Amino acid sequence: MTLATDPPPLAWYGGSFAYYDEEPEPPTDAERDAAAEQARARRTAGFTPEQFGDEPGGAERAGLVLGRFLPVHDGHRYLIEFARAWAGRVFVFVRVQQDDPIPWEVRRDWLRELFPDVSVHAVEDGPRIDEGRWAERILAEVHPDYVFSGEGWGYVLARRLGARYVCVDREHVPVTGTQVRADPWAYERYLPPPVRAWYTRRVCLIGAESTGKTTLARRLAEHYGTTWAPERLRSYSVCADDPADVADAAFGQRAAEDLLARRASRVLLCDTDVLSMRLWCERLFGAAPQWLVDAAERPAADLHLLMAPDLPFAGADELNRPGERREFHAACERELKRLGRPFVTIEGSFDERFERAVAAVDELLGR
Numbered sequence: 001m002t003l004a005t006d007p008p009p010l011a012w013y014g015g016s017f018a019y020y021d022e023e024p025e026p027p028t029d030a031e032r033d034a035a036a037e038q039a040r041a042r043r044t045a046g047f048t049p050e051q052f053g054d055e056p057g058g059a060e061r062a063g064l065v066l067g068r069f070l071p072v073h074d075g076h077r078y079l080i081e082f083a084r085a086w087a088g089r090v091f092v093f094v095r096v097q098q099d100d101p102i103p104w105e106v107r108r109d110w111l112r113e114l115f116p117d118v119s120v121h122a123v124e125d126g127p128r129i130d131e132g133r134w135a136e137r138i139l140a141e142v143h144p145d146y147v148f149s150g151e152g153w154g155y156v157l158a159r160r161l162g163a164r165y166v167c168v169d170r171e172h173v174p175v176t177g178t179q180v181r182a183d184p185w186a187y188e189r190y191l192p193p194p195v196r197a198w199y200t201r202r203v204c205l206i207g208a209e210s211t212g213k214t215t216l217a218r219r220l221a222e223h224y225g226t227t228w229a230p231e232r233l234r235s236y237s238v239c240a241d242d243p244a245d246v247a248d249a250a251f252g253q254r255a256a257e258d259l260l261a262r263r264a265s266r267v268l269l270c271d272t273d274v275l276s277m278r279l280w281c282e283r284l285f286g287a288a289p290q291w292l293v294d295a296a297e298r299p300a301a302d303l304h305l306l307m308a309p310d311l312p313f314a315g316a317d318e319l320n321r322p323g324e325r326r327e328f329h330a331a332c333e334r335e336l337k338r339l340g341r342p343f344v345t346i347e348g349s350f351d352e353r354f355e356r357a358v359a360a361v362d363e364l365l366g367r
Contacts, residue, residue, distance in 0.1 A: 056086060063087030064144035064163065066123075066134065066154070068095045069107045070177040071198065072114065074190040078173045080115055083148040086166065089119070091142050093134070096122045101181065102198075110194050135160040185266050193262035200261045202300065203361055204270040206332050206343075207307030208325035210314045216307070216346070216353055217271040223358065228269035229257045233277070243285055250277035250292050257300070266365060273300050275339075279331050283324070297339070303364050304336055305357055308347035 027035075063083040069076055083090045092111055096104045104122050111120045123137045134157055138144070147158035148166045158165035175190040184191065184199040191199070203220075205213040214231065221228035233249040254274055261268045278296040281288035288296075309325040336343045344360040346353045 059088030061087040061145040062089045062091065062142050063146045063148055063166075064138065064142070064161070065090065065092045065148050066095065066157070067092075068100075068177060069111065070100060070102055071180055071195045072107060072110045072192060073175050073177065073180055073187070073195065074192065075170045075173045075175050077114065077192065078170060079148060079150070079168050080111075080118060082168050083146070083166075084115075084118070086148070087146055089142075090115075090117075091119045091121065091138075091144065093121050093123050093138060095125045097125060106198070110192070113194055114192055132160070188265060196264070197258070197261035199266075200264045201267045201302045201364055202257070202261065202270060203267055203303045203305060203364065204273040204276075204301035205305045205307060205346075206272060206276045206336075208309045208328040208332075210311060210325070211307035211309050211329075212311055212350060212353055213271050213307050215350065216305070216357060217269045219354055220357055220361065221269045223354075224265070224267055224269075224361070226265040226267055226269070227260050227263050229253070229260050229271060231271040232256060233272075233280075243281070246277070246281050246284065247289055247292065250274055250281070250295075253277060254295065254300075267361060270301065273304075275300070275335060275341075276332065279328065279335065283328060283331075296335075299339075299341070301341070303360060304341055304343035305360065306332055306336065306343050306345045307353070308345055310347050311350075 063086055065080050065083050067076060067079075080090065080092060092115070094104060094107055094111070108120050108122070111118065119141075121137075121141055123134055125133060138161060144161055144163045146166050147154050147161060147163045148168050149155075149157075150168045150170050154167070155165045173190070175187050180187050180190070188196070205217050207213060214234075217228045217230075232252045233246065253272065257268065257270055257273070274292060275296040278288045278292050281292065306329070309322075309329050313322070313325075333343075333345075344356070346356050346360075348356070
């Protein structure tokens with residue numbers, strides 16, 4: 001209701017306001033239906049089913065997916081899987097810049113592992129997407145039928161390529177590369193196994209026998225809610241008399257670590273590593289296979305926990321060799337220093353070892 005003292009309502013007409021006395025009446029249902037019917041008549045006039053075109057997709061069609069993939073995450077996987085549902089041939093082009101935090105070769109290998117049937121290529125680009133450069137590079141490889149993207153530039157690029165733009169809504173996979181780079185483990189559920197391994201920090205427990213490595217590795221894994229790689233040599237019934245057993249265990253140790261890193265959360269605890277296995281070979285046989293020597297020279301852990309031989313020996317008394325244990329500890333320390341590997345010496349009781357190890361791992365993880 002408008003009172004006599006109220007100013008009359010205003011309406012905007014192009015360049016000025018105008019007054020009107022009453023609120024306009026909304027259209028009736030009948031008027032709405034009539035307008036809809038008129039619009040339908042205009043839309044269907046002269047329409048034939050052929051205007052729908054052929055069924056989208058097909059094995060002979062080529063689809064295109066583009067992105068930085070820094071890193072590959074489940075949003076990217078959904079995008080590529082969507083493209084594969086449409087097109088028999090899918091081409092992924094990775095935008096590569098000089099300052100990318102993850103090398104092109106790493107991203108390429110991730111994509112090839114996750115999608116063996118997809119063709120992966122690189123496009124070197126500047127700070128902003130250059131549709132002209134992209135189009136030129138892409139057309140040198142493929143003339144796509146579809147461009148799949150959830151971003152506006154995908155439509156522009158599709159027009160340059162003479163392709164149909166297919167918008168892919170990733171709302172239900174709410175993750176971006178920027179978010180993952182800022183805090184990977186906040187988006188852990190969206191990390192594919194090889195990407196999870198990339199972000200997993202590795203902590204190796206190294207030292208002589210009966211220094212609590214296995215006990216501590218298991219306890220740390222429980223504390224951090226992650227997994228750990230046991231010492232494979234323990235699974236061999238014969239090891240001290242057969243060099244092949246030690247070599248097999250060393251090779252399997254490396255393989256197990258790489259596989260378990262894909263299942264870890266933030267950190268993988270490793271009960272020994274290839275460096276320790278090399279030193280163990282040398283202790284038992286005076287030499288180690290060259291491949292193991294070479295492998296031990298390459299960094300494999302972000303942090304080593306060097307276990308001091310100050311705990312009582314827990315095995316059979318005839319196997320207790322205090323001098324050899326001390327010599328092995330010294331050899332581990334010497335090699336860690338020579339190789340420039342970060343390490344922390346862990347000593348004392350089991351609880352003291354645990355507290356010292358947690359402090360060191362927390363520092364590594366930035367806690």
